[in-house]
Amino acid sequence: MPETTDTSIPGNDNAGGGLKKSAVVAIIGRPSAGKSTFLNAACGEKVSIVSPVPQTTRNAIRGIVNAERGQLVFVDTPGYHESDKKLNIRLKALARDRLGESDLLLYLVDSTREAGREETLIAELLAPHLDRVVVAINKTDLAEARPASVRTFLSVALPGLGADRVFEISAKTDANVDALLTRLMDLAPAGQAMYPEEYYTDQAVDFRIAEVIREKAILNTREEIPHAIYVEIADLEMKKGGKELWARAFLVVERESQKSMVIGKGASMIKKIRLEAVRDLNKLFDYRVNLDLQVKVNHNWRQKDPLLGRLTGR
């Protein structure tokens, strides 16, 4: 059976038809390396939330790229970060789990930062899987990018990695992303599509709404607050024959003092977060989203194991 077929049959006929390519690709890298930005660029949709605050992603979020030759299922992972905090230990384990479950490993390196200990730890994690690794040197659109020093680091930390496995990209401007996707498709094994072709993510609607709210909350707050937030969807109701979705959600913080900061003077902050979230949600979905957003406290939630398990899906 040919590895690729040049048929351009619409729909997802390939799911049961001739073998194309199919791979799960884990995206691994330090916090803020640009993993979620890359996922969105690859999928052409906002699949994963993005912010300048490290450790924004808390789950293994899937984004699906469908092409003539086959399907790549990218799994975004939380940034790999060394620390003893409970939430962080779970996030790190989540990234580690992905190594075994993936066909290919896309290692994203931020070319504007010095490598240091954390980068070395990630490279050590990846070294035994070199035959499955592709590296993207990211943020090359920035003047302070130092791709050459990343290459030097790679030659020491991952010796034996072929030059044809290293790409200089910008996830933000899309530069060289297509070439990288082509290479990943070359390396993908033959197999059946895992999702129908019209899918670009497998996330449930309530999770996506919660994530967009969390992104806006992170972008509008400072210091410890971005890390002290999670979002709970209390209620979702479709109305007007599927034309309108009504969502009731809570932005949950750890302490009373954080609650008043997130609400803001005359509720100005929570209103801003709500409006920004609604604007994005209306772009994401083809129905209108109405959002009732309130703030509540769950004292020291980051110390609570069952909740952490639920939030990180692990």
Ligand SMILES: Nc1nc2c(ncn2[C@@H]2O[C@H](COP(=O)(O)OP(=O)(O)OP(=O)(O)O)[C@@H](O)[C@H]2O)c(=O)[nH]1
């Ligand atoms: N200039 C530039 N900025 C980028 C690029 N890729 C990501 N960024 C920025 O870097 C920051 C972090 O990006 P994310 O995509 O959230 O990074 P991440 O690796 O998913 O981070 P965590 O989820 O925290 O591990 C954001 O402010 C992005 O806009 C790039 O190619 N160029």
Ligand SMILES: [Mg+2]
């Ligand atoms: Mg992320």
